[in-house]
Amino acid sequence: MPLRPHRPLPLATPAGVEVLTRILTQGPIPRVEIARRTGLSQAAVTKAVAPLIETGFVTDQAAVPAEVDNQLGIGRPVSPLTVVPSSVSVIGVKVTPTGLIGVTTDFTAGILSVRHEQLADTAPKRVIEQVAELAKSLISSLKAGEAMAGPLIGIGVSVSGDVDAEHGVVRDSPLMGWRGVPVAELLRERVRVPIVVTNDVRALTVAEHWFGVGVNADSFAVVTIGSGIGCGLYINGEVVSGAYGVSGELGHLPLAPGDLVCTCGRRGCVETVASSDAILARTRETTGRADLDLAGAIKLAHEGDEHAREAFDRAGEVIGAALAAMVNLVGPELVVIAGEGVAEYDLYEERMRLAFAEHAFGAAGDCTLMLRSHTFDDWARGAAATVIRSYVRGEPPLHR
Template identity: 90%
Template sequence: MPLRAHRPLPLATPAGVEVLTRILTQGPIPRVEIARRTGLSQAAVTKAVAPLIDSGFVTDQAASPVDVDSQLGIGRPVSPLTVVPSSVSVIGVKVTPTSLIGVTTDFTAGILNIRHEELDDTDPDVVIDRLAAHVKALINSLKSGTAVAGPLAGIGIAVSGDVDAAHGVVRDSPLMGWRGVPVAELLGERVRVPIVVSNDVRALTVAEHWFGVGVNADSFAVVTIGSGIGCGLYINGEVVSGAYGVSGELGHLPLAPGDLVCTCGRRGCVETVASSDAILARTRETTGRADLDLPGAIKLAHEGNEQAREAFDRAGEVIGSALAAMVNLVGPELVVIAGEGVAEYDLYEDRMRRAFAEHAFGAAGECRLMLRSHTFDDWARGAAATVIRSYVRGEPPLQR
């Protein structure tokens, strides 16, 4: 079936945006509960919802009687509102030095299709060409899929490093070796669809905020551990972007020995000790096993090899100190530890928690540390979530 063209949401006021956001992230939810949580009158909620129902973005579920103890009214029937998932389609792609990981999702960020493709070159022109072909294949999967696909709202691209989301430019990505790459402009010349470019960890944080553990949290952080170490922050009702588009760079806090040079060119960054690449390098150095890969280093550590254990212990010490510094500064109630590096989490968890407890100030030490496994598909879903957020809010390039 042909994929319908993008169509704007019928949201004329900030109240309408707030109402749809509540339905999308917390639904199914009755009108009266939306009114209670937003402070809007029930009449204002009904007015905001009506055009969304008429245009097929939102629907009433079948009415059902509430419990007699419910605050919504004894015996009154309620019709919870829920988003129609198939009313919108979105594409998200996570870009790494070795692969493109793409997903198509519905309006609730539910994954419809997944596409993985290897990269053997990080030259920006080569990657953008491959990215365009990758996106077109995902669009074709929406057209030919058995599930009903709604209008394509946009494409989200997630890249590590310093990303100017407002202009779609990757200003500096040490992992990709990119500086000043106008991804949105270059990809937009090849694919005529609105494009949102984000820092990958921030995109993952948006997905957790709208569709994951952060839905009901007042504040939280997402810390990713892998080839790089990143941190996304949700504070005071918003994912923090920073005045200059940089925030949460936990991996570049100067908490490691100053003789270690980071991929960013600076010395003493957390990543020089705690990234998976740093742990592997340290294990190779101390064991004299230049042939080791990361699974081999993990295996050695699990077997009790002292040199391998030391590499993970050292990483845990620095990660715990970095987490404490971040929690002391911004005070989140929850830190989600995620990413491809969590496979070896048990090897440094004890040292990390002890370092965190040692350096967390006062009540900040009550912040919960939660392990949450993520795959690269989840990162791509995060890129899609940034499109959904921009679509609902009417932000560039999806402004109404």
């Protein structure tokens, strides 16, 4: 069956956007609870919900008994509202220096299908062409009915580094070696679908905010540890982008020795000590084992090799200090530590927590540090989540 054309959401007011957001992120949820959490009247909630139900984006679940009414002594049945997952479909693509990860998702960011592809090099034109071909392949899978798919509303692309999400431009990605690459424009020439381009860690934070651990949190941060170190922030009801599109660059705080040069060209960045590449380089240097890969360095450290342990201890010390600096400045209630680098988390956790406790100021030390494993599929899902958020809010390029 051919993919249905994009249908606009019937959201005419900010109240409608707020109501749908609550249903999407916190549903199934009764109308009365939406009214309580938003401050809207039940009549306003009903008015906002009616066109969403009529057009198939939202549905009533079977009525269930409510809590017993203290005055009447009876339980009034309620019909929780929930989003219809198959009402739309989305594509998310995570770009790494070595490969592409693409997913299709439904309206709730539930993954429907996955594709992984290797990259021969990181030349922007070659990568964009391969992203376009991957997107076309995922679109074909939706058309072929590989999954229960609704209308395709857009493609999200996430890339590490400084990304101008408003214009879809990767301004500076040291890991990719890109500067000033107009990703959205180049992709739109090849795939006639709305394109949302964003920083990869910020995309992961959006996914956690709307569909993960951050749904009911007042504030939280996502810190990713791997080839690079990133940080996404959710504060005061919003994922922070910063005035210039740059925020949460934890990996580039100058907390490491000044003689170490970062991939960004600056000295003393956290990444020069705490990234997986830095840990491997340090272990190779101190053991004299140029043949080691990261798995080998982790194995040596687990076996008690003092040189390998030193590399991980040093990383933990700097990560802990960086986390404390971020928590002291921003004050989140929760920090989620995620990314491909969490496989060796046990090797630096103790030193990291000690350094965090040493540098966290006052009650900031009460911030919860939580480990949450993520695969690259989750990162691609994050890119899809940014499309869903833009779609609901009517943000460009998904104006209603």
